[in-house]
Structure formats: structure tokens, C-alpha cells
Amino acid sequence: MPRSPVGRETDRVDGRLKVTGAAEYSGDYLAPNLAHAHLVTSTIARGKVTGFDTAAALASPGVLHVHTAPNNPLRLYETTGQAAAFSENYIPLKTDVVHFHGQAIAMVVAETPEQARDAAALVTATYEVQQPRTSVTDEPRVPAGPTISGAPSSLNILAPGVGSIDAALAASDVVVEAEFHQNVQHHAAMEPHAVLAVWEGDDRVTLHAGAQIPAAYALGMAQRLGVPAPNVRLITKYVGGGFGARVVLWSDTPLAAAAARELGRPVRLVLTREQMFTLTGHRSHLTQTVRLGASRDGVLNALSHRSVAERPTTMSFTMTPAHSMSDALYRTPNLHVDAQLAVLDIPGSRAMRGPNEAPGGFALETAMDELAVATGVDPVELRLRNYAATSPSTNLPWSSKHLDECYRVGAERFGWADRSATPRARVDGQWLYGTGMATAIYPAARRAGFAVGIRLREDDTAVVSTGVSDLGTGGGTVVAISGADALGIPMQRITPEIGDTYLPPGAPAVGSSNTHATVPLVVDAARNVIAELKRVAVTANRSPWQGAEVSDLRYERGILHGLGRSMTFGRLLAAIGSPGIYMESSPLGAPIPGVVHHSFGAHFCEVRVNRFTGEARITRFTTVADVGRVINAKAARSQLVGGVIFGIGHALLEENHLELATGRLANSTLADYLVPVNADIPDIDVHMLDRPDPLLTGPLGDGTEEVGTASLGARGLGEIGTVGSAAAVGNAVYNATGIRVHNVPITPDKLI
Ligand code: MOS
Numbered sequence: 001m002p003r004s005p006v007g008r009e010t011d012r013v014d015g016r017l018k019v020t021g022a023a024e025y026s027g028d029y030l031a032p033n034l035a036h037a038h039l040v041t042s043t044i045a046r047g048k049v050t051g052f053d054t055a056a057a058l059a060s061p062g063v064l065h066v067h068t069a070p071n072n073p074l075r076l077y078e079t080t081g082q083a084a085a086f087s088e089n090y091i092p093l094k095t096d097v098v099h100f101h102g103q104a105i106a107m108v109v110a111e112t113p114e115q116a117r118d119a120a121a122l123v124t125a126t127y128e129v130q131q132p133r134t135s136v137t138d139e140p141r142v143p144a145g146p147t148i149s150g151a152p153s154s155l156n157i158l159a160p161g162v163g164s165i166d167a168a169l170a171a172s173d174v175v176v177e178a179e180f181h182q183n184v185q186h187h188a189a190m191e192p193h194a195v196l197a198v199w200e201g202d203d204r205v206t207l208h209a210g211a212q213i214p215a216a217y218a219l220g221m222a223q224r225l226g227v228p229a230p231n232v233r234l235i236t237k238y239v240g241g242g243f244g245a246r247v248v249l250w251s252d253t254p255l256a257a258a259a260a261r262e263l264g265r266p267v268r269l270v271l272t273r274e275q276m277f278t279l280t281g282h283r284s285h286l287t288q289t290v291r292l293g294a295s296r297d298g299v300l301n302a303l304s305h306r307s308v309a310e311r312p313t314t315m316s317f318t319m320t321p322a323h324s325m326s327d328a329l330y331r332t333p334n335l336h337v338d339a340q341l342a343v344l345d346i347p348g349s350r351a352m353r354g355p356n357e358a359p360g361g362f363a364l365e366t367a368m369d370e371l372a373v374a375t376g377v378d379p380v381e382l383r384l385r386n387y388a389a390t391s392p393s394t395n396l397p398w399s400s401k402h403l404d405e406c407y408r409v410g411a412e413r414f415g416w417a418d419r420s421a422t423p424r425a426r427v428d429g430q431w432l433y434g435t436g437m438a439t440a441i442y443p444a445a446r447r448a449g450f451a452v453g454i455r456l457r458e459d460d461t462a463v464v465s466t467g468v469s470d471l472g473t474g475g476g477t478v479v480a481i482s483g484a485d486a487l488g489i490p491m492q493r494i495t496p497e498i499g500d501t502y503l504p505p506g507a508p509a510v511g512s513s514n515t516h517a518t519v520p521l522v523v524d525a526a527r528n529v530i531a532e533l534k535r536v537a538v539t540a541n542r543s544p545w546q547g548a549e550v551s552d553l554r555y556e557r558g559i560l561h562g563l564g565r566s567m568t569f570g571r572l573l574a575a576i577g578s579p580g581i582y583m584e585s586s587p588l589g590a591p592i593p594g595v596v597h598h599s600f601g602a603h604f605c606e607v608r609v610n611r612f613t614g615e616a617r618i619t620r621f622t623t624v625a626d627v628g629r630v631i632n633a634k635a636a637r638s639q640l641v642g643g644v645i646f647g648i649g650h651a652l653l654e655e656n657h658l659e660l661a662t663g664r665l666a667n668s669t670l671a672d673y674l675v676p677v678n679a680d681i682p683d684i685d686v687h688m689l690d691r692p693d694p695l696l697t698g699p700l701g702d703g704t705e706e707v708g709t710a711s712l713g714a715r716g717l718g719e720i721g722t723v724g725s726a727a728a729v730g731n732a733v734y735n736a737t738g739i740r741v742h743n744v745p746i747t748p749d750k751l752i
Contacts, residue, residue: 004485006710007690009634012477013496014238014470023238026208027194031266034196035064037259038116039252039275040106040123042098045132045663046345049096049105049125056122057108062115064263066123067107067255069093074258076224079249083220086213088314088348091224092251098127099314100347101663102278104251109259109267132345132663136286136308137181144309144320144339147356149445153320155393159333165291168302168334172293176370180290180363181743183655184665185283186276187352188675190472191240193250193280194270197257204231205261209253210239212246213508214467218501220249225257237499242471243646244351245280247510252279277656277668283352284309285658286321286359290367293334298377300386304336305364311341314348324443325360325723327393328598330368330386335393346663351510353646357442357723362650362744365438365727369734373421379437379731380407380416380602391596399592399695402626403439403600406689410437410624413685414604423738431608433619436731440601440625440724444696444715445513448588451504452521454483454529455582460558460570462487464525465497468506468518473718474635475514481631482519482711486526488557504584512599512716515631519711520697521585526707528583530555533569540576555706589698597696599720601625603644603728609736614748616652616733622685623725628693628715636717640686643721649676650722651729652745686721 017023042049054066067074076094079087090097092104106123110116133139144153162168169175195209205225211217214234222229239246252269260267271279286309293302305326311318320339327337354361372379387404390397411417419435420426426433452466464483470476479496487494497503507517534553537545537560544565545553553562560567573580606620623644630636653674657666667673692713694700701709726744733751734740741750 004708004710005481005491006485007630007633010477010481010632012474012635013480014476025191025238025240026196026210027268027270029196029208031196031198033265035109035111035263035265035267036113036116037107037109037256037267037269038120039104040108040120041275041278042101042103042105044098044127044129045101046130047098048128049098050128051126052106053124057119060115060119060122062111063108063119064111065109067093067259069105070095074262075226076254076258077226079220079223083216083223085317086216086247087220087249088251089316090314092255100278100312100345102347102665104255104279107255107259109263113270134344134346134658134660134663136310136342139342139344141308141340141342144341147320147323151323153323153339155327155335155337157335162334165302165304165334165336169291169293169304172301173296174294174371174374176292176367176374178290178367178370178742180288182286182359184285184658185352185650185654186656186673187241187243187245188670188673189241189243189245192271192273192276193252195253195256196266196268197260198266199261202261203227205257206233206235207253207257208235210246211236211469212242212471212510214469214501215505217249221253221257224254234501235499236469239469239471242509243353244355248281248350250280273670274668277665278347281348281350282656283355284318284349288321288359288363290363292367292371294371294375296375298371298375298382298385300330300332302334303330303332305360306338308340308342310344310346310349312344312346312348315350318349319351319355321356321359323356323360325357325441326364328391329364329388329439329441330392331388332392346658347665354442354719354722357719358650358726361440361724362726362730365724366730366742369436369731370740378421380411383407383439394596396594396596399595399597400628400691400693401600402689402691406600406602406624406626409687410602410604410622413624413687414622416604423735430611432611432736433606433608434732434736435604435606436728436735437602437604438724438727438731440603440720442512442599442720442723444516444597444599445511446591446597446696447507447513447517450507450517450521451584452518452525453504453582453584454525455580456529456533456569456573457580458570458573458578460568461493461495462489463495463497464522465503466506466518466521467498467501467503468514469499469509471509473639474632475509477635478515478631479518479522482522485708485710486523488708512718512720515714515716516697519714520588523707523709523712524585525583528586529581530706532581532583533560536576536578536581537572542576543572592695595695599625599627599715599717601720601724603725605728605732607729607732607736609733609751614751616746616751618648618682618729620682623721624687624689625717625720626689626691627717627720628691628696629713630688630690631711631714636688637686639717640721641684643719644684644725645676645681646722647725648681648729650744651726655745
């Protein structure tokens with residue numbers, strides 16, 4: 001009898017393929033007669049291209065074509081409706097307008113990648129330059145408008161008789177006010193964006209490209225290319241990191257596909273690492289102001305969180321950093337959240353891991369630490385005193401919330417009780433030691449409109465298919481685990497089939513929602529395919545149950561039982577000569593009303609700061625997460641560790657300097673844009689509470705069902721490790737040094 005794999009430490013189904021180089025990423029695919037493209041990017045941030053000199057490029061070896069705008073229009077079109085929300089609002093290489101520094105303005109196509117790259121370096125442009133608008137602090141602001149999920153970007157909830165948030169703050173015994181600024185950050189995914197486009201005729205194309213929302217990406221591509229949506233097939237089987245950079249349809253894939261159609265040959269385009277910094281998005285630079293008003297014993301009376309982020313002119317939608325953290329975390333009678341945007345001539349920005357919550361959480365959880373200092377209340381105790389039993393913005397209860405347990409278990413594991421609340425109290429030679437903590441919260445958005453198919457085969461194996469992409473998260477392994485549990489057969493007999501828009505439409509790999517969007521569909525597809533198996537069993541010729549009633553049969557762990565006989569599904573299918581039976585999930589039922597869904601966590605950090613150099617080193621880190629049911633303990637831990645590392649990068653290392661005068665992102669290389677490496681990271685202690693959330697995914701079942709439901713009750717956990725972890729670092733730095741840094745990253749110069 002197979003034990004359910006749910007909750008165990010499971011190796012990734014594709015782990016060996018990845019580490020041995022056998023897994024093919026988008027840039028690894030070949031096609032007969034392949035040509036290669038390379039982009040030329042703008043060296044001004046705002047204005048027009050007045051002319052190109054392409055003579056040298058055209059004369060260089062192997063060059064097939066040099067595309068420049070507007071003389072050489074490719075057949076590319078606007079995106080509309082849903083696809084417009086997931087793409088840029090200009091058509092690449094269509095006009096002479098330059099919207100940002102680093103925009104694609106020309107494209108060379110040649111026989112080899114090296115020839116294309118060399119020739120691209122020979123293309124020069126002349127410009128008519130305008131002064132770019134670049135600063136979120138200086139430019140006029142516009143209200144952010146509703147978030148992409150439809151939530152308001154501004155809230156003003158006041159207790160009866162209170163005239164304004166300012167009045168509520170003024171009436172508070174203790175007030176903390178802090179302003180935060182952070183520069184541009186990047187996803188810096190390991191795999192560069194790459195695309196291979198192969199046309200059949202003039203209106204049917206297969207693309208290999210990394211995408212987090214494959215169905216929306218393919219739809220956007222169909223619109224960009226002016227072909228019917230079903231004619232675009234996107235294969236996105238292996239992806240080397242998403243983090244939000246592969247949500248939007250940027251300019252690279254449309255340009256490569258259009259070039260391939262013009263040329264009548266397959267074309268591959270791989271961005272350089274430097275091009276990734278301007279052509280595939282970033283986290284907005286932004287300012288935030290948090291004001292907290294509380295009683296002397298730290299009970300909140302007022303919370304105000306304002307933010308100003310960027311809205312690049314090429315993006316119709318961007319993120320609102322005050323959100324999903326300050327309107328969800330603490331009980332307060334007066335709550336004010338306001339997100340504004342400054343329209344800027346800078347590269348497109350969009351979601352980056354915890355897009356609203358990571359920067360919002362740094363600000364709010366730093367301010368809460370300042371309130372702890374101001375009131376003399378322990379930071380954990382302060383958070384428990386302000387614990388919200390219902391959502392502060394909607395007053396609805398949570399489907400599942402065990403944040404108090406995260407605080408308690410985390411404090412215990414970390415040894416929080418041993419700390420000194422006094423800054424600079426612990427010294428070891430040239431190092432100052434300190435500890436800090438912070439909270440994590442991330443919404444668990446329910447997503448509908450997707451499907452999973454299961455095929456039972458005559459060799460007693462099953463294929464579980466859905467178009468979802470696995471960004472390196474282990475999402476494909478979750479499909480296999482959930483399928484094995486649902487069908488009650490060993491994982492070795494499950495083949496997950498993902499990453500292709502010709503499969504049933506897969507849930508988006510965004511917003512930490514893929515797991516809880518996909519798992520209920522796997523369970524439902526298993527229910528449907530078991531029902532179909534029974535139907536076939538009582539109707540098929542050569543079935544021992546032909547003519548029996550479906551109710552005579554019971555499915556258990558891959559075997560049909562009934563009327564004194566038992567047979568595996570494979571043997572039944574072989575007996576009746578069926579090549580296999582296939583069923584898809586039914587559409588998801590309506591959400592359970594009256595509850596809200598979030599994941600939660602608590603971070604505890606110990607840091608040492610060199611008294612002479614200002615260098616901060618993380619020495620210990622504990623994260624306790626409330627993420628619903630844990631499906632793969634190994635991959636879940638990795639996700640949380642990776643999330644925390646993102647937070648440590650946010651706190652200590654990551655920023656791209658946006659030159660305000662030129663709009664250039666000045667350190668757009670991995671030598672200058674620093675991300676943490678192993679030497680920066682200690683062994684991170686991760687603990688998951690493993691408390692299922694059935695109101696999010698559907699009832700867990702009572703063990704009498706024929707289908708296994710152990711994978712229900714999970715919530716996605718791609719972002720929860722990132723939210724709040726930067727604040728835990730900053731709060732530890734304060735405890736170590738007595739220096740409060742509001743402008744991340746906390747570089748050595750800020751600590752001496
Ligand atoms: Mo995420 S920032 O929703 O890819």
C-alpha cells in the first residue's frame with residue numbers, strides 16, 4: 001500500500017534533469033535553419049530616433065537583416081483587453097519614439113548569435129533628446145487607482161467621531177513617523193530571457209519562452225502578431241526563475257517572432273544580462289511614509305501608510321506598495337492607506353516577488369519596531385497586542401490564521417527571550433550583535449478558469465496534465481504529488497505534464513497562488529477520471545463488470561473492487577483494449593463567502609555589524625510560516641529559504657542606481673547589482689506550521705472518499721518568505737548598532 005507522498009520530503013521530479021543539464025530551457029532549443037537575433041537599445045531615456053547608420057552592420061559577416069523603426073515595420077499590433085494588462089502599451093520597433101533608456105530600437109538578424117551580436121554593436125543612432133522625468137519624489141503624482149485584483153489603492157477608515165487620520169494621530173499618546181526610500185531592484189533570474197520562434201506558414205507559430213502565465217502570454221502574442229489565438233503555441237517547460245519578470249509580455253518575444261515570420265526561418269533571441277535590466281522589468285523605486293499612533297502600552301489607535309511608486313509611461317498598470325500589508329495586518333480603529341504613482345520615462349516596472357508587500361512590509365514592520373522602542377514593549381508582545389482577529393479593511397475573518405503561533409514558535413526556536421532590548425548591548429571584539437523580528441503576510445488569491453486533465457493508462461501509470469509553468473519552484477512536483485495522493489498510487493507511476501499552452505489551461509504561476517489553484521483541480525480531475533473508469537468498467541465489452549451497476553464498484557488506491565473481484569485500472573484497460581481514459585477537472589465552484597485568505601509568518605534575525613567597517617553579516621535566521629497544508633516539505637522549505645534570501649538582498653545589497661538626469665539604470669550588471677551569494681547566508685531555520693486551509697481549496701474529506709484529498713488545504717508560498725524579512729534584518733541592525741536605516745540597502749556607509 002503506497003503511503004501518501006503529501007507532506008513528505010520529496011525530491012523534484014525534474015531535479016536530476018536540471019542538475020545534469022538534460023532539462024532544455026528556452027534558449028537551448030534548436031530548429032533547422034535557425035537564425036539569431038540581437039537587440040540594439042536606446043542610449044537616451046526620452047525623445048526620438050532621428051536616424052540610424054546600419055551600413056557597417058549590414059556589411060558584416062552573416063548578417064541577414066537589420067530591423068529599425070519606423071522604416072522597416074514588422075507586423076506587430078496592439079494588445080487589447082486582458083492581454084493589454086499583461087503587456088507594454090507601445091508596439092516595439094514601430095515608431096521613432098524612445099520611452100526609456102535601454103529600449104529596443106533596432107534588431108539585427110544573422111546566421112550565428114556572435115555575428116548578430118557583433119553587428120548590433122555596429123549600429124549607431126542619432127536622437128532628438130528630451131529631458132526625462134525620472135524621480136518619484138519630484139514628478140507630479142496620480143492616484144494609483146484600483147489594484148489589478150480590483151482592491152482600492154486608497155482607504156480611509158475612521159472610528160466614529162474621528163474627523164481625519166491626522167486627528168487620530170494627534171490624539172494618540174505615542175506617535176512614530178518614518179519615511180522610507182528605496183531604489184530600483186531587479187528579479188535577476190538565473191536564466192536570461194530567451195525565445196525561439198518557429199512558424200508554420202504565415203499564421204501559426206510555436207514559441208519556446210519562459211512565461212509565468214502561459215495562457216495570457218500566448219494570447220498577448222497572438223494579438224501582437226495578428227494571428228488567431230489558437231495558432232500560438234507556447235512551450236515553457238523549464239524556466240530558470242520568474243519572480244515577476246516573466247508575468248508581462250515584454251518586447252523580446254514579439255520581436256523575435258515577427259523577425260522569424262519576415263525571414264521565413266526560425267529565429268532565436270537571447271537577451272544579454274545587461275539588457276535584462278531594462279527590457280524585463282524591475283521593482284519600482286519608491287518612497288513610503290508610515291505613521292503609527294498608539295497608547296503608552298503600544299495599542300494602535302491609528303495607522304497611516306502612504307507610498308509613491310513609479311508608473312513608467314510604457315506600463316498601464318503597476319504595483320501599490322502600501323497594500324496587502326498595512327490594510328491587513330494589525331487591528332486599529334483608524335486606518336489610512338494611500339498609493340500614488342509618478343509617471344516617469346524609465347524602463348517598464350511591474351511585479352517583483354511580494355510586489356506590494358515586500359517594500360510595504362519593510363516600512364510597516366520597521367515602524368512597528370520603532371513603536372516597540374518608543375513604548376518599551378517587546379516587539380513580539382507589541383504585535384500580539386495589536387493582533388487582528390478580523391481583516392482591518394473588510395472586517396471579515398480569515399479562512400485560517402495562526403500568526404500568533406508563528407510568533408510563539410519562532411521566538412522559542414530562535415531564543416528570542418535571551419535578547420537585550422538595549423541597542424549596542426552585545427559586543428564581541430570588533431562585532432556588534434543584535435536581534436530583530438518582523439511579520440510576514442501575503443494574500444492567497446483564489447483563481448478560477450483553469451483545468452487539469454488526468455489520463456489513466458493501461459500500464460497502471462497516469463499522466464496529470466496542466467499548462468502551468470514551473471519557474472523552479474517545484475510546481476510540477478506538486479502536480480505529481482497531488483496526483484499520486486488523489487489516485488492513491490505511488491508517485492513513480494505519475495507523469496506530470498506541464499508548461500505547454502496546448503495542455504489544459506494552467507493556473508498562473510504568480511502571486512503565490514499556483515499551488516492552491518492547481519491542487520483542487522488535480523483532485524477534481526481524479527474524481528472525474530475514477531467516475532469515468534467505473535462507467536467504462538460496467539459498459540465495455542470484455543470488462544468483467546459489464547452490465548453491473550456503477551454503485552457495485554469501489555476504487556481504492558489504483559484498484560477497482562466489486563462483486564467479489566478486484567483489478568487494477570491498468571489491467572482493466574488492457575483487458576478491454578483501451579489505450580487509456582482521460583478526463584478533465586470540472587470548473588471550480590464558487591468561493592466560500594465571508595472569509596479572507598492570507599498566509600502568515602514571523603521572521604527572527606541575528607546580525608553582527610563590524611564596528612570599524614560597518615559591514616553587516618547575518619548570523620542566524622529563523623522563519624516560521626503558516627502556509628496551510630505543506631505538500632512537499634523539501635521544496636516548501638527551499639521556497640521559504642529563497643524568499644528569505646530575497647529579503648536579505650533587499651535589506652543589505654540590492655539597488656540599481658537610477659541616474660535622475662539621464663534615466664539610465666547605472667549598475668545594470670551582476671558585477672555591480674549585488675545579490676546575496678552562499679557566503680552571505682547562514683543556515684536558515686525554517687519551520688512550517690502545516691495547518692490546512694480547507695476554506696481556500698475545498699473540504700479535506702474524511703478518509704472515506706475514493707479520491708485522496710490530503711493535498712487540499714495548501715496555500716502557495718513563493719512570496720511569504722520575502723515579506724518582512726528585510727525588516728527583520730533592519731530591526732536587528734538597529735538592535736546591534738542603535739542606527740535606524742530607512743533607506744535600503746543598509747550598506748556599510750550607513751552604519752559608520
Ligand atoms: Mo509574482 S511578483 O506574482 O511573479
